[in-house]
Amino acid sequence: MIANHLPRIRHILPMASVQRERKLDGPGVLTVRVREKVQSADVIAEVQPQPRHHFLDLASALGVSDTEAARLLRVDLGSNVEAGQVLAGPAGIARRTVRAPANGKVLSLSRGRVLFETREEPRAIHAGVPGEVAGSDGASSITILAVGALIQGAWGNGRRGWGVLRDVGESRSARLEPSELDMILRGAMVIVGVVDNAKSLQQGTEIPIRGLVCGSMASELIPIALHMPYPILLTEGFGATPMNSPTYDLLSTNAGREASLEASLLEPYEPQLPEILIPLPATQDIKNPERIVQLQPGVRVRALRAPHVGAVGKLLHLMPGVESFPSGILARSAMVELEGIGSVAIPLSNMEVIA
Amino acid sequence: MSTILEADTLLAVDVGTVNTRVSLFDVVDGRYRMVATGRASSTAGAPVFDVREGMHVALDEVSEITGRPFFDESEALVMPTTAAGAGVDAFVSTASAGPHVRTVLVGLMPGVSMDSARRLASSTYLNVVDEIGLMDGRREEELIDAILSAKPDLILMVGGTDGGATASVVRQIETVSLATSLLPTAQRPALVFAGNTSLGAAVMEHFQDTSAVAVVANIRPDLEHEEFGPARLKLAEIVNQLRSQSIAGFDELNGWSGGYMMLTADAFGRVIRYLSQVYDPDKGVLGIDVGASHVTVAAAFNGALNNKVHSDLGLGISLPGLLRYASVSDVSRWLPAEIPDSEVRDYMFNKAIYPGTIPAELNDLHIEYALLRELIRAGISLSRGDWAEGTSSELMPPLEPIIATGGAIARAPRPGYAALALLDAVQPRGITTLVLDPYNLVPAVGAAAGLLPMITVQVLESGSFVSLGTVVSPVGRGREGKPVLRIRIDPESGGEPIEGIVRYGQLVLLPLRQGEHARMTLRPEKGFDVGFGGRGKAGALRVAGGALGVIIDARGRPMELSKDPARRRELNQKWLYDIGAMIQSES
Numbered sequence: 026m027i028a029n030h031l032p033r034i035r036h037i038l039p040m041a042s043v044q045r046e047r048k049l050d051g052p053g054v055l056t057v058r059v060r061e062k063v064q065s066a067d068v069i070a071e072v073q074p075q076p077r078h079h080f081l082d083l084a085s086a087l088g089v090s091d092t093e094a095a096r097l098l099r100v101d102l103g104s105n106v107e108a109g110q111v112l113a114g115p116a117g118i119a120r121r122t123v124r125a126p127a128n129g130k131v132l133s134l135s136r137g138r139v140l141f142e143t144r145e146e147p148r149a150i151h152a153g154v155p156g157e158v159a160g161s162d163g164a165s166s167i168t169i170l171a172v173g174a175l176i177q178g179a180w181g182n183g184r185r186g187w188g189v190l191r192d193v194g195e196s197r198s199a200r201l202e203p204s205e206l207d208m209i210l211r212g213a214m215v216i217v218g219v220v221d222n223a224k225s226l227q228q229g230t231e232i233p234i235r236g237l238v239c240g241s242m243a244s245e246l247i248p249i250a251l252h253m254p255y256p257i258l259l260t261e262g263f264g265a266t267p268m269n270s271p272t273y274d275l276l277s278t279n280a281g282r283e284a285s286l287e288a289s290l291l292e293p294y295e296p297q298l299p300e301i302l303i304p305l306p307a308t309q310d311i312k313n314p315e316r317i318v319q320l321q322p323g324v325r326v327r328a329l330r331a332p333h334v335g336a337v338g339k340l341l342h343l344m345p346g347v348e349s350f351p352s353g354i355l356a357r358s359a360m361v362e363l364e365g366i367g368s369v370a371i372p373l374s375n376m377e378v379i380a
Numbered sequence: 381m382s383t384i385l386e387a388d389t390l391l392a393v394d395v396g397t398v399n400t401r402v403s404l405f406d407v408v409d410g411r412y413r414m415v416a417t418g419r420a421s422s423t424a425g426a427p428v429f430d431v432r433e434g435m436h437v438a439l440d441e442v443s444e445i446t447g448r449p450f451f452d453e454s455e456a457l458v459m460p461t462t463a464a465g466a467g468v469d470a471f472v473s474t475a476s477a478g479p480h481v482r483t484v485l486v487g488l489m490p491g492v493s494m495d496s497a498r499r500l501a502s503s504t505y506l507n508v509v510d511e512i513g514l515m516d517g518r519r520e521e522e523l524i525d526a527i528l529s530a531k532p533d534l535i536l537m538v539g540g541t542d543g544g545a546t547a548s549v550v551r552q553i554e555t556v557s558l559a560t561s562l563l564p565t566a567q568r569p570a571l572v573f574a575g576n577t578s579l580g581a582a583v584m585e586h587f588q589d590t591s592a593v594a595v596v597a598n599i600r601p602d603l604e605h606e607e608f609g610p611a612r613l614k615l616a617e618i619v620n621q622l623r624s625q626s627i628a629g630f631d632e633l634n635g636w637s638g639g640y641m642m643l644t645a646d647a648f649g650r651v652i653r654y655l656s657q658v659y660d661p662d663k664g665v666l667g668i669d670v671g672a673s674h675v676t677v678a679a680a681f682n683g684a685l686n687n688k689v690h691s692d693l694g695l696g697i698s699l700p701g702l703l704r705y706a707s708v709s710d711v712s713r714w715l716p717a718e719i720p721d722s723e724v725r726d727y728m729f730n731k732a733i734y735p736g737t738i739p740a741e742l743n744d745l746h747i748e749y750a751l752l753r754e755l756i757r758a759g760i761s762l763s764r765g766d767w768a769e770g771t772s773s774e775l776m777p778p779l780e781p782i783i784a785t786g787g788a789i790a791r792a793p794r795p796g797y798a799a800l801a802l803l804d805a806v807q808p809r810g811i812t813t814l815v816l817d818p819y820n821l822v823p824a825v826g827a828a829a830g831l832l833p834m835i836t837v838q839v840l841e842s843g844s845f846v847s848l849g850t851v852v853s854p855v856g857r858g859r860e861g862k863p864v865l866r867i868r869i870d871p872e873s874g875g876e877p878i879e880g881i882v883r884y885g886q887l888v889l890l891p892l893r894q895g896e897h898a899r900m901t902l903r904p905e906k907g908f909d910v911g912f913g914g915r916g917k918a919g920a921l922r923v924a925g926g927a928l929g930v931i932i933d934a935r936g937r938p939m940e941l942s943k944d945p946a947r948r949r950e951l952n953q954k955w956l957y958d959i960g961a962m963i964q965s966e967s
Contacts (some may be wrong), residue, residue: 029420029437029440029441029444030420030421030437031420031421031423031433031434031437032421033421033734033736034427052564075525075528075529076528077521077525078521078524078525078562079521080519080520080521132562133558133561140521140524140558142562179733179734180729180733243722243726244722244725244726244728244729244730245722245725247729262726262729262730262733262734263725263726263729263730263733264723264726264730291697291732291733293397293425293426293479293673293697294424294425294426294429294478294479294626294627295426296426296427296429298426298427314427316427316428317428317433329734329737330734330737330738330739330740330741330744331740331741331743331744332740332741350740350741351740351741351742352739352740352741352742352744352745352793353742353745353793353794354738354739354740354745354791354793355791355793356738356740356791371740372737372738372740374736374737374738375737375738375740
């Protein structure tokens with residue numbers, strides 16, 4: 026029997042082929058070509074930061090009319106100019122001129138004023154994952170094809186990074202103590218069960234670590250986590266839920282390998298979810314992550330809510346009709362054999378398929 | 381058969397952020413009835429980004445119930461109904477799912493056009509990311525940079541009453557025009573001008589080399605009036621266009637709807653306004669829709685609608701936004717059990733990650749309903765300033781009825797949960813009726829009202845909506861246990877009359893089943909007003925029964941919760957028992 030229900034999907038795949046798009050958030054240049062191999066740290070594009078604009082009142086600075094100011098403009102509209110370069114003039118006995126206040130561009134002239142755009146140093150966009158450039162629109166977007174273990178998470182602090190995976194607590198429920206973050210973890214991507222201490226997060230900046238992958242974190246730490254310079258990814262959510270076992274197993278067995286961490290913010294209409302990619306040599310058994318999976322006996326599921334939040338198991342069968350739960354709520358449900366717990370009924374809404 | 385359109389069957393689809401609902405209406409005994417409904421997870425967001433997947437699953441459920449196929453072999457909707465009974469005669473759709481529309485408001489005076497623009501923006505799914513007004517202290521170049529860094533999807537320009545200011549408006553238009561000209565063509569926002577009508581041609585001219593601008597009727601034609609109709613239609617069109625650009629399937633739904641796919645909030649507001657024209661003219665109608673991404677509060681008084689969509693409130697992805705208006709302890713004060721604030725806070729952020737999940741444990745249910753109360757309170761508090769009835773009083777204006785919908789309300793394990801949450805959150809005064817829309821039919825009938833005008837009233841009068849009961853909430857304060865009013869209920873069915881005294885602090889249910897009517901006589905004590913013309917004034921009226929009968933809420937208006945946490949929890953639990961939400965085996 027297949028449920029008339031579209032479950033959430035969480036990808037925890039030991040070997041997968043994924044395409045990740047890098048979009049420029051402003052004008053810039055792409056520095057790689059299609060089919061080029063890239064490493065996580067490679068710069069694949071340079072993007073111009075949001076420019077600043079200034080009106081320069083030529084007419085008033087030169088002491089001339091608007092029309093005369095237009096005649097005295099010495100540069101073409103749209104052209105790049107260097108700081109100090111004469112933009113207009115000379116005018117009058119004092120031979121007054123107007124010079125560019127910074128490197129930039131003269132965009133327009135109206136009523137004796139020019140609109141001047143200042144340029145700042147371009148910002149580098151890194152590949153973030155090792156792989157091959159699979160596609161590009163030639164202007165603002167690059168797609169990288171990567172192969173490796175893929176683990177999707179639940180929440181991220183909006184940062185991206187890469188580093189060598191290190192399992193600190195050696196258990197999926199281990200709490201991260203500030204004292205555990207010592208110099209040996211410098212540059213590491215730290216794996217831990219639970220974070221409930223602001224000092225632990227701050228200690229991570231002092232080492233510094235390159236990223237933090239934890240099962241869950243106290244929600245009161247969100248404002249601090251959002252300000253950390255390194256990526257933080259939660260696999261379960263907020264509270265003290267241990268990391269789910271398939272994720273922990275995959276991460277801990279790959280300890281010592283480099284991983285890319287995309288700790289994307291929660292944006293329901295953005296395609297990028299928080300994820301970890303551990304690059305691995307391609308094998309025969311590569312899966313493309315599925316977008317839709319049917320809920321049916323045999324699929325692996327993870328419980329999303331109490332009383333078994335985070336527990337993983339196998340769906341045994343879909344239950345006919347609706348089940349009543351301790352809250353009194355009636356819901357379509359499935360019987361699931363949860364690891365270490367046994368058979369329990371879980372509302373279909375409260376489970377996601379691990380695929 | 382219906383009036384305007386020759387249609388017996390109507391299919392309505394509402395695409396929400398978490399759920400997609402499909403409802404099939406048919407004519408039964410000459411009146412429209414909802415005959416089947418289906419629900420599925422919405423697929424507007426990641427990873428599917430195609431609303432049709434969720435819609436098909438929900439439709440399959442309706443097909444299974446009714447045996448009616450809706451699509452032909454080429455997956456096209458069969459319309460009108462075939463002789464074999466396949467398809468439907470009419471189709472309507474509504475949607476609230478989709479990314480927020482980043483909007484910059486440009487206007488003149490803070491108390492005039494800018495206020496109107498804010499009101500218009502908050503009546504639909506816009507997310508205002510910046511405002512540029514005449515009193516803006518920023519230099520022109522800073523305004524240009526502000527527009528560019530806001531990355532708006534839409535710039536809504538207003539200002540100048542008709543025949544009023546032009547020069548200031550034109551200066552602002554020039555700034556917007558210059559800023560948009562600096563953006564690559566593909567990133568230019570939609571532009572709407574809804575200001576001084578005499579500037580329409582000039583506005584078009586300013587943008588002719590950069591972007592297309594829609595000029596619609598002035599939303600503030602003079603100082604005393606607002607006219608949102610044409611601007612709202614244009615904004616709805618833009619919201620739908622922007623959704624279609626990022627999510628597949630909306631175009632198809634819009635096509636099946638004859639190009640009139642509505643925003644859920646607009647359809648919801650249409651019904652609330654209609655009801656305010658047909659119910660008691662001395663009272664307003666209040667509609668509350670608590671979704672995962674939005675809380676919509678629609679209040680209408682004699683046909684004057686105020687509809688507010690709060691995109692930073694909701695029982696899902698938007699839930700953390702509640703912390704801007706309420707603290708975690710504000711939420712916790714409604715709990716009947718001791719649950720640490722840290723747990724409530726974690727719950728809020730987890731619900732934002734997993735908005736489609738439901739509370740299976742009792743404590744989770746308590747947290748969810750405490751959150752529901754604060755979401756409704758915040759939504760009403762943010763909306764009330766613009767209600768036609770004004771906000772001079774701390775008390776709610778007289779309302780009849782109060783209609784509530786949304787996933788959490790719909791799945792209340794017992795009607796008492798929903799009723800108590802509404803009573804605590806809204807704190808109605810006098811006499812009113814609480815109505816639940818468990819199948820989220822209000823948007824459907826609102827969207828259908830244009831095609832089939834009779835459907836609204838016929839479906840509302842059918843059993844698809846749940847009347848929780850008539851509520852009597854005496855206004856006044858007293859001492860715990862002191863009499864508040866004497867009540868007598870004489871059932872029209874001829875049963876035994878019910879008589880009694882209700883005391884301060886009590887929440888009392890008196891039996892009167894759904895569909896039954898009775899004459900209710902109320903004699904309030906001197907300090908209490910039940911809406912019969914002042915404190916201590918008695919009166920009688922005909923009332924309808926409901927799922928809970930007649931509810932007497934004598935907990936005082938405004939209601940004050942105990943400052944002692946243990947006593948507060950004890951009372952919260954007692955009220956749950958009193959209203960039938962919990963039974964003795966639960967705690």
